[in-house]
Amino acid sequence: MLYQIDKQKVEVSIKEMEKEHNYIGLMNLEELKENYHLLNISKRSVDRCEDIVSVNQNTIVPHSHYYFGLLNLINARDVFVKKDSFAFFIFKKVFLIVILDDEDSHIQDVFNTSSDYVLEKGASMTRLVYYFFSELMSRDYQYLEELQDEIEELEEHDVQEKSLKFTNRFRQLSKELLLLRNYYENLISMSEELQMNHHNIFEQDDIRYFEIFTKRMERLSDSVQVLKELLNQANEAHQSRLDYQLNKTMQFFTVITTIFMPLTLITGWYGMNFKNMPEINNIYSYYIVIVVSLMIVIGLIVWFKKKKFF
16 A cells, blocks of 8 residues: 555555655555566565565665665564564655565554654654654563563572573573664664665755664663673572572581591591400490590581581
């Protein structure tokens, strides 16, 4: 579908387009392949929309009279779900979205919402592009806050019995934050490319909208970095807790070993069975060894208790 958006949004056909009007369009790949020549789009751009390698990359390319870009949207709350993806073409008077994958109709909803909003504020191609991309990212701050709550909850419920669960979740969150950081960095690069305003596609006074979008993506990227540091702190606290538990365990075994070490010496000493050992012939030797061993054990336990070794 294609709309003329000078003062109101009116649906028109591609053949009815005129140079003095502004247009926005939303179509699928098949519709693009049928009409790209009418829109003065190169065949190479269309082919890139079908290329699997190109589609999976976020990119923007300035052509002689338009910008061509590909974008895979990441759900900041669950980065591993299937991504919505689309191609876009920005002309001086036309903004065209080509849906490549949009099972939940999120891209279409954002397209309708942003175009209606711009019409209320006054039509401008730059504003339309800005509000469209801003609306796509509108929920990301909320998602990042939810990620922060999850990281804090992960640290609060960190117990020894769930150490493996903590480690697995830590690794997953690390991967999510890395993907998000790269995602926002790509969006920053795309916005900076639009600021270059190749071939004067945008009004110079409106370039500030892309500067605003760039700063917004930088803040999101910085927020991801803060979450990464928060996650690392949670992991360091987890490792410190594990080290403390290990030290306590090693301390316990050290105390037990120390207590029974003198007994080992006694049994080794009297296990030699030399003929001239006077204790062998003494009828009280067995009981004396028992008493001495008990005194040693009790004495060491009292001493370790006083030193608070356990």
